[in-house]
Amino acid sequence: MALLDIKNLHVEVDGKEILKGLDLTVDAGKVHAIMGPNGSGKSTLAHVLAGKDGYQPTAGEVRFNGRNIFDMQPDERAAAGLFLAFQYPLEIPGVATMTFLRTALNAQRKKRGEAELSTPEFLKRVRDVAGKLGIDQEMLRRAVNVGFSGGEKKRNEILQMALLEPRLAVLDETDSGLDIDALKIVADGVNRLRSPQRAFVVITHYQRLLAYIVPDVVHVLSGGRIVKTGGKELALELEARGYAEYQEEAAA
Amino acid sequence: MPAVQETVDQVRRIDVDQYKYGFETVIESEKAPKGLSEDTIRFISAKKNEPEWMLKWRLDAYKRWLTMSEPKWAKVEYGPIDYQNIYYYAAPKRAPQSLGEIDPEILRTYEKLGIPLREREALLGIQKPAGEAAEAGEGNGYGKVAVDAVFDSVSVATTFKAELAKAGVLFMPISEAIQHHPDLVKKYLGSVVPISDNFFATLNSAVFSDGSFVYVPPGVRCPMELSTYFRINERNTGQFERTLIIADRGSYVSYLEGCTAPVRDENQLHAAVVELVALDDAEIKYSTIQNWYPGDAQGRGGVFNFVTKRGDCRGRSSKISWTQLETGSAITWKYPSCILRGDNARGEFYSIAISNGYQQVDSGTKMLHLGKNTTSRIISKGIAAGHSNNTYRGLVTSHRRATGARNFTNCDSLLIGDKCGAHTVPYIEAKNSSTVFEHEATTSKISEEMLFYCMQRGLSQEEATALVVNGFVKDVLQQLPMEFAVEAQKLISVSLEGSVG
Ligand SMILES: Nc1ncnc2c1ncn2[C@@H]1O[C@H](COP(=O)(O)OP(=O)(O)O)[C@@H](O)[C@H]1O
Numbered sequence: 001m002a003l004l005d006i007k008n009l010h011v012e013v014d015g016k017e018i019l020k021g022l023d024l025t026v027d028a029g030k031v032h033a034i035m036g037p038n039g040s041g042k043s044t045l046a047h048v049l050a051g052k053d054g055y056q057p058t059a060g061e062v063r064f065n066g067r068n069i070f071d072m073q074p075d076e077r078a079a080a081g082l083f084l085a086f087q088y089p090l091e092i093p094g095v096a097t098m099t100f101l102r103t104a105l106n107a108q109r110k111k112r113g114e115a116e117l118s119t120p121e122f123l124k125r126v127r128d129v130a131g132k133l134g135i136d137q138e139m140l141r142r143a144v145n146v147g148f149s150g151g152e153k154k155r156n157e158i159l160q161m162a163l164l165e166p167r168l169a170v171l172d173e174t175d176s177g178l179d180i181d182a183l184k185i186v187a188d189g190v191n192r193l194r195s196p197q198r199a200f201v202v203i204t205h206y207q208r209l210l211a212y213i214v215p216d217v218v219h220v221l222s223g224g225r226i227v228k229t230g231g232k233e234l235a236l237e238l239e240a241r242g243y244a245e246y247q248e249e250a251a252a
Numbered sequence: 253m254p255a256v257q258e259t260v261d262q263v264r265r266i267d268v269d270q271y272k273y274g275f276e277t278v279i280e281s282e283k284a285p286k287g288l289s290e291d292t293i294r295f296i297s298a299k300k301n302e303p304e305w306m307l308k309w310r311l312d313a314y315k316r317w318l319t320m321s322e323p324k325w326a327k328v329e330y331g332p333i334d335y336q337n338i339y340y341y342a343a344p345k346r347a348p349q350s351l352g353e354i355d356p357e358i359l360r361t362y363e364k365l366g367i368p369l370r371e372r373e374a375l376l377g378i379q380k381p382a383g384e385a386a387e388a389g390e391g392n393g394y395g396k397v398a399v400d401a402v403f404d405s406v407s408v409a410t411t412f413k414a415e416l417a418k419a420g421v422l423f424m425p426i427s428e429a430i431q432h433h434p435d436l437v438k439k440y441l442g443s444v445v446p447i448s449d450n451f452f453a454t455l456n457s458a459v460f461s462d463g464s465f466v467y468v469p470p471g472v473r474c475p476m477e478l479s480t481y482f483r484i485n486e487r488n489t490g491q492f493e494r495t496l497i498i499a500d501r502g503s504y505v506s507y508l509e510g511c512t513a514p515v516r517d518e519n520q521l522h523a524a525v526v527e528l529v530a531l532d533d534a535e536i537k538y539s540t541i542q543n544w545y546p547g548d549a550q551g552r553g554g555v556f557n558f559v560t561k562r563g564d565c566r567g568r569s570s571k572i573s574w575t576q577l578e579t580g581s582a583i584t585w586k587y588p589s590c591i592l593r594g595d596n597a598r599g600e601f602y603s604i605a606i607s608n609g610y611q612q613v614d615s616g617t618k619m620l621h622l623g624k625n626t627t628s629r630i631i632s633k634g635i636a637a638g639h640s641n642n643t644y645r646g647l648v649t650s651h652r653r654a655t656g657a658r659n660f661t662n663c664d665s666l667l668i669g670d671k672c673g674a675h676t677v678p679y680i681e682a683k684n685s686s687t688v689f690e691h692e693a694t695t696s697k698i699s700e701e702m703l704f705y706c707m708q709r710g711l712s713q714e715e716a717t718a719l720v721v722n723g724f725v726k727d728v729l730q731q732l733p734m735e736f737a738v739e740a741q742k743l744i745s746v747s748l749e750g751s752v753g
């Protein structure tokens with residue numbers, strides 16, 4: 001059984017159809033890249049998977065680990081192992097990053113019927129993961145994403161992913177705005193988590209990231225549909241030729 | 253973060269009726285005849301066995317009150333209050349002589365409210381679990397808290413009297429202070445909030461029935477938190493308590509008041525006066541957790557809370573700090589203020605005001621800089637949900653002679669939903685050129701985006717709201733004594749139950 005199975009998905013936002021019959025199957029252990037021009041519906045796909053209000057599925061179905069994803073609230077999807085690294089991570093004033101991490105982890109564990117982590121266990125895990133991502137203690141004490149640089153925000157997303165250990169991580173343009181060093185740190189973070197049980201959907205506009213996170217499958221999303229699927233060499237092709245031909249195809 | 257989780261659990265248990273203090277205690281009570289007249293005042297004064305000067309003071313206030321009218325400048329709306337349809341005095345019939353003699357029904361009431369009245373329980377009941385203490389980085393858990401409990405019009409019990417006496421601290425019902433320490437009462441009562449200060453303060457001066465009195469002698473650091481719990485129980489009864497706290501030279505005291513009332517269809521009137529006096533180098537920290545009944549979901553019932561609180565930093569380098577968590581009442585009209593008279597005096601006001609349902613809050617502070625190099629700080633966090641209205645109203649002034657006066661004000665408002673309103677009305681008046689007054693204000697909406705972000709990480713909508721709100725009020729919550737911070741955090745989430753989704 002596929003970990004994620006999307007069939008003929010149609011989604012409306014503000015009464016306008018954005019996804020127009022999207023199919024996508026992701027097996028555990030795989031990394032899928034989704035590339036496409038701006039406005040093609042990449043973030044819409046990420047948001048509808050995570051269950052954001054206002055993203056209205058009108059047809060088709062999505063199964064996550066066999067379950068109909070639309071029967072689950074956003075927090076249930078998270079507890080079931082769905083993680084979204086936001087293109088624009090939110091700021092939460094007054095809430096220390098450490099507190100946020102702990103609240104999130106324990107909320108998920110509780111929903112899964114697992115015991116909460118003790119303070120020492122939790123601290124050990126955070127320090128361990130944060131260290132590898134070059135995130136220091138000082139940053140963990142600061143309020144969530146408040147005053148963080150663009151790169152710090154993206155690293156913070158990866159930190160949350162590493163700590164929450166999801167089954168499926170959707171990374172929405174996590175590479176945008178990163179310099180090459182930060183990009184490598186983020187890619188390392190993802191590569192460390194790759195495992196036969198876990199899958200990734202890496203949304204990106206550029207090929208650059210895919211040099212570090214080597215995908216198993218590459219899709220082109222255009223006009224609300226997957227219009228082409230190939231291996232990792234497809235990313236290079238897109239880099240060289242651009243999206244023009246797919247945009248025409250979608251419009252047709 | 254365990255406190256958030258606890259909050260959420262509590263919210264769930266409460267379910268339909270979020271106000272858990274709304275029960276009524278059935279006890280026999282003795283009341284003054286309904287309505288307000290000279291006779292009512294004489295009745296109250298006689299009940300308290302007051303000396304002649306006190307009765308005269310009251311009658312003087314009453315005469316002035318007859319010539320005054322209700323203030324109308326606040327952003328609150330309510331129908332006419334019938335002052336003749338209120339009982340001004342209600343007391344449990346059996347007057348207790350010692351803690352052991354308190355009516356068991358009243359003891360049970362305070363137990364339900366989670367207020368440990370018996371000293372034994374006070375010692376045992378509020379020890380913080382070891383784990384939590386370690387996490388908070390605190391020493392050995394909570395300290396002791398001395399409690400004065402006021403039930404309708406009378407004080408029913410004051411704990412830890414003996415231990416406080418050893419330190420020379422006087423902590424007793426004001427009715428008792430009038431009997432035993434008339435010189436102190438005469439000297440200070442009405443010296444901060446004069447008899448004719450405003451309509452509600454004048455009413456209070458005429459009919460106040462009980463409240464707490466604190467005197468901390470020179471150089472003494474009060475050995476424990478002092479606390480008063482006010483409870484309105486009787487139907488159609490107003491509560492008019494009077495609190496007077498004097499910190500003599502170089503002393504320190506921290507005081508907390510809590511307030512609750514039963515669920516009633518009709519509105520109950522609460523018009524208290526609190527006066528604080530800090531002499532040279534003295535410090536008073538006054539915290540309030542106000543949780544009067546706020547009315548039901550349609551806006552029926554609830555307490556009308558018209559309160560005058562003022563602190564006088566009379567001595568040099570004295571300090572008064574007000575911290576308030578306002579969650580209850582149908583109407584809140586309240587401006588705890590500081591008169592910064594002594595040179596180098598400091599005033600602080602930290603406020604969290606939460607309104608939900610049809611609650612109306614008009615609250616803020618006044619910082620009056622009279623002495624040289626006086627400083628003040630105002631941090632106000634207003635949270636409006638449901639159909640409520642939440643106004644911050646502030647006044648900061650510096651006198652001609654108050655050279656070097658400084659104030660910093662920060663007012664933040666958070667809106668939950670789109671049927672509520674938040675308003676900020678800051679007045680500033682600087683009468684000398686060396687004054688530095690800074691003002692910052694923000695209004696934000698609790699965003700769907702922020703909640704969705706938290707929910708994507710596994711928090712339910714309630715948990716996400718609690719987390720965001722706790723972050724919003726954090727600066728102020730930190731000002732509450734440790735003993736009450738956890739209680740406060742719970743109360744915040746309970747007050748916002750049903751405000752999202
Ligand atoms: N909240 C929204 N309200 C209205 N239109 C939206 C909203 N979000 C996205 N869209 C529209 O949906 C289309 C796809 O957007 P998006 O999924 O963000 O694309 P991508 O991430 O591929 O750049 C765009 O035309 C965009 O304008």
Ligand SMILES: [Mg+2]
Pocket residue numbers: 042043044087172173
């Ligand atoms: Mg996008």
